[in-house]
Amino acid sequence: MKIKADTGVCVGAGMCALTVPEVFDQSDDDGTVVVLDPDPPASREAAVRRAVQLCPSGALSIEE
Template identity: 55%
Template sequence: MRVTADRSVCIGAGLCALTAPAVFDQDDDSGLVKVLDAEPDAASADAVREAADICPSGAVAFTE
């Protein structure tokens, strides 16, 4: 799995960081998404899928 986040459309809701904290965080200054692990292991796959599904701006994406 490969994870990406488009900071130009991120609104800083933080749902990704709450859903998959091993993979996502928020920038301390801007509040925008930060990808901590662009190639997470299979154990994180379900959380990454959920984070992408619930992201209100569509900033989080992944490829399998």
């Protein structure tokens, strides 16, 4: 699994960072998504998928 983030689409809601803070953060400048671990371990797969689903702007996706 590889995480893709489109910062141009991100609205800075922060749902990803709240859901999986080990994988996502927000930039200090504008609050857009920062992917800390673009290839997270399998143990975080369910949480990452949930974060992608919760993203209100659709800025996150998963590449298998």
